[in-house]
Amino acid sequence: MSIHSEVKRVTTHTLAEMKEAGEKISMLTAYDYTMARLLDSAGVDVLLVGDSASNVMAGHETTLPITLDQMIYHASAVVRAVQRALVVVDLPFGSYQGNSKEALQSTVRIMKEAGAHAVKLEGGKEVVESIVRILTAGVPVMGHLGLTPQSIYKFGTYSVRAREEAEAERLMEDAHALQEAGCFALVLEKIPSALASKVASAVQIPVIGIGAGSGVDGQVLVMHDMLGLTSDFSPRFLRRYLQLDQAIRDAVAHYVRDVRSGDFPSPSEQY
Numbered sequence: 316m317s318i319h320s321e322v323k324r325v326t327t328h329t330l331a332e333m334k335e336a337g338e339k340i341s342m343l344t345a346y347d348y349t350m351a352r353l354l355d356s357a358g359v360d361v362l363l364v365g366d367s368a369s370n371v372m373a374g375h376e377t378t379l380p381i382t383l384d385q386m387i388y389h390a391s392a393v394v395r396a397v398q399r400a401l402v403v404v405d406l407p408f409g410s411y412q413g414n415s416k417e418a419l420q421s422t423v424r425i426m427k428e429a430g431a432h433a434v435k436l437e438g439g440k441e442v443v444e445s446i447v448r449i450l451t452a453g454v455p456v457m458g459h460l461g462l463t464p465q466s467i468y469k470f471g472t473y474s475v476r477a478r479e480e481a482e483a484e485r486l487m488e489d490a491h492a493l494q495e496a497g498c499f500a501l502v503l504e505k506i507p508s509a510l511a512s513k514v515a516s517a518v519q520i521p522v523i524g525i526g527a528g529s530g531v532d533g534q535v536l537v538m539h540d541m542l543g544l545t546s547d548f549s550p551r552f553l554r555r556y557l558q559l560d561q562a563i564r565d566a567v568a569h570y571v572r573d574v575r576s577g578d579f580p581s582p583s584e585q586y
């Protein structure tokens with residue numbers, strides 16, 4: 316028996332059981348085969364092929380430009396790498412807001428062409444019809460409330476959301492609406508921790524936070540940020556576990572020196 320056949324896959328049911336048991340869920344973004352393989356083997360529960368690929372992989376200022384084809388390209392590489400984690404793929408901007416039929420068509424492409432396990436989309440009550448339609452095809456849906464980067468031009472800033480009571484109440488209503496529509500989990504991005512804890516206690520589905528404090532059921536970070544590849548981005552919520560940008564610069568500078576000096580390749584590094 317191969318070692319891989321012994322690995323128990325994480326499913327949406329696993330996440331529900333984890334919430335029930337009070338076990339925290341770990342989620343990270345991934346966009347390519349090599350990194351996804353490392354993250355999966357390190358034990359992360361959920362890999363999100365986020366539309367943040369638009370920023371960290373393609374260098375765009377916002378998440379809006381990334382296309383469905385590009386998301387499918389990233390997602391299929393991640394799916395090929397993964398043995399254990401649940402792979403959730405973002406529906407990119409413009410691929411689901413038109414109507415629920417379009418949302419389903421985009422989802423079907425992601426499931427068929429990339430082999431994803433679930434999709435995520437941003438928004439509250441306004442996307443409920445799409446969520447219900449996607450669920451009729453048997454595809455699990457993760458919601459996303461709070462700071463929703465696809466609406467950056469509506470909000471104008473990436474600052475903390477739902478500080479005001481009216482917006483906090485709307486967010487709580489949206490969380491209930493997404494649960495009732497059938498979402499298996501919910502991401503809450505950049506909202507006050509007290510509100511995030513309240514939402515996590517009020518709904519039965521797992522709530523995964525980014526910049527939403529410790530009172531939720533799990534945490535998600537963008538891989539490039541937590542590995543220290545994006546040192547120009549330092550929000551308060553971000554914990555860096557490595558300073559990979561400097562390590563890479565040092566390694567590459569060393570290589571350049573060795574090539575220039577003739578030290579590389581050495582006699583044992585040639586045929």
Ligand code: KIV
Nearest residue numbers: 344365366367502535
């Ligand atoms: O696209 C993304 O990386 C995300 C996370 C920030 C949750 O949606």
